[in-house]
Amino acid sequence: MRILVLGGYGLIGAEICRTFLKAGHEVAGLARTPNLAARLLPQIDWHHGDMRQMLKKEDWEHLVSDVDIVVNAAGALQDGLIDDLEAVHHLAIKACLIACEESGVARFVQISATGASREAATPFMRTKAAGDDAVMAASMDWVILRPGLVLAPTAYGGTALLRLLAAVPYIQPLIMADRKMQTVHVNEVTEATLMASEGRIPSGADIDLVEEESQSLATLVAGMRSWLGFEPAKMQINLPRWLGNVISKGADLFGFMGWRSPLRSNALQVLEGHVTGDPGLWQSISGRHCRSFQETLASMPSTTQERWFSKLALMLPALVGVLSLFWIMTGVIALAQMQAAADVLADSGTSALQAQFLAATGAILDIGLGMAILIRPWARRACLGMVLLTLVYLASATILVPDLWFDPLGSLLKAVPALMLALITRSLLTER
Template sequence: MRVLLTGAAGFIGSAVAARLRADGHQVVGVTRRPGAAAWRAPASDWIALDIGRAVRPDDWRPHLEGVDAVVNCAGVLQDGGADSTMAVHRQGPAALFAACEAAGVRRVIQISALGAAPDAATAFQRTKGQGDADLMARNLDWIVLRPSVVVGRAAYGGSALFRALAALPVRPRVAGAGLLQIVQLDDLAQTVAILLRPGAPDRIVLDVAGPEALAFDTVIGAYRRWLGFPSAATIPAGPLLPALFRLGDLAGWLGWRPPVRTTALRELGVGSTAQIEAWTAATGIRPTPLADALESEPASVQERWFANLYLTKAATVAILALFWIATGLITLGPAWTRGVEQLAAAGAGPLSAPLALGGGIADILIGIGIAVRATSRAALWSALGLSAAYLATGTVLAPHLWTEPLGPLTKIVPVMMLTAVALAILEDR
């Protein structure tokens, strides 16, 4: 079959795409930026299309020619930055479903979420539920899959957060967290593959979840054992946790997609459990317990690196952004006179004030650029370049700064190394 797959470069979509290709299907991947995806998976065809902006059936019709089925894996956790839950979960999919109906593409599989309903408490579940309702109202051979928390070999979202929390020196206890029936990504991808086969059931809604309901602490403990970290004391998270999740909301509005956001906190309080008999009866799948899935693929040193680095990534980006903004403000504020005098003493002459002004503004712009996800990579490279320029200029014009007690030039080197680390771990998935 030729299968149009939205969200094909995402955590779930990429696994579904790989499974479908292994089964002999031709995958047409839909993603906002197909360049890197096409390089990693050249066996798929790729379309540059943003489901949150493709809100008219005409946006989809040209891409449905020759398509036998559609699988919608697109999703965002929360509104913020360029992400809109309403656009990604309802408006774009509704246009796609209408185009499928008009083009005669009968089989449509929707990856929704456990608890999705038009009147749900969070915008994530509410808009997912509205998208499901739009699909079910169509004259199509539709299937709605509502997975629980999905984890797999790849680490993104919840699966990344579990690993990161497991790497902390203490285990945070989240008061009031509900039980989780964690489902393996391979089981979800296999479900999609089975339901694309001829004769598979349709016009059904299936909850997709793991075989056991686990406490949040138990999940973190399982990942800690898998990673090989020793046991640790458990402490109550207290009021620190909501504050961290609100900082995650701020990062979301700057274009980042951290799993630590208030939607995730609300979902965590509700839990994620389901009756899975209908799913197993329709597919024959026996879901894999978390411990078995972890044991089947022992953690490598790379997994431990990732777990240790995951939470420090946010701190690294934040520190670098604040560092550059602060240096710019200090240059333009309390250190202005001294800075101009130092430049003049180094031989800058009448250019001393313009150079100080330009340097201060450049520092502030770099800091803002690092904080915004869309410009972070370019800003980090700019930070490296400007740091090298400061280092070279200072060495030539004021070499005595290397031997100053506070080491103003010496400290540029570790800043450059931290910037290089940020560049190395910048990608989300």
């Protein structure tokens, strides 16, 4: 069959694509960044599309006209600079379903979430439920799969959050440590999706994909810590809910700058209501059980790469913050002490006006780069700008005021580690 996977470059979507290819199917994928997706999964026929803007059936007709099955693995956690829950989870799916019905698509497989309902506390769950309702109202065959907390070798989403928390040294800070969750290995989600697409799950099935026993957040983080090979925490600190609200509001603010922090308010509200489901229907249809959290960890190797990711993911917000503060403050200080900054250049033979112009230009560029790195779509380019501007500063200083290299306070020498920090941060900001 030819199968179109929406969100084919995401954590679950990419694994679904690989499973379909392995089973001998032809796969098309929809992604916002098809060029990057094609480098990682070149066997797939990638199409560019932003589901935030694909709200009419006409936007979908060319994509579904030659496919047998459509699988929706697209999703977003919370509204922000690059996410729109109502559009991605509901309106785009509704338009896609109309196009599918008119094109004769055989079946629509919806990857939803346990706990999605119209009465849920979070926009994430409510918009997921709205999309599910649109699927169930369609005249074509459909299957809805509702994974719990998905664990995968790829570090993204909930898996990344557990690894990040497990990397905190010595102590283990947690919010709502007693909240219950049921996990599922990503391979079990992809196997269920394959079964649904091949007709081995009856139309109209609405299935929770979860392990039998629920786990507390504290148990999950401790298990992840052990799996990664880190020492057990000396002490667990249960942070109050109000502090969690403060953290989530800060994460929400950065969400509107494009940062997809797993600590945003939607995530905490979902956790507060538990992440659980009923595995009974899946067991009766498939004759199998979803592996337990402990079995999932045992099936995935923990290597140096996993340990590096956990520690670096923990450090990334600090790196971005330090770079932003460093560049903004250097610019502010230069503007506040313009005459002193110009005097440094005046010794090179430039006029007072030229020296002031150069100092002011550099200060404005510094502040601009320090602010730009806080905007997620601009962050990698801002890091590159920091590297290039630092090289310009070093080259100009070498020509105009070479004595600065011998400044006892190391004013030029200290620019080299700042340059390296920008390079490292740029590497860590690579998407997925």
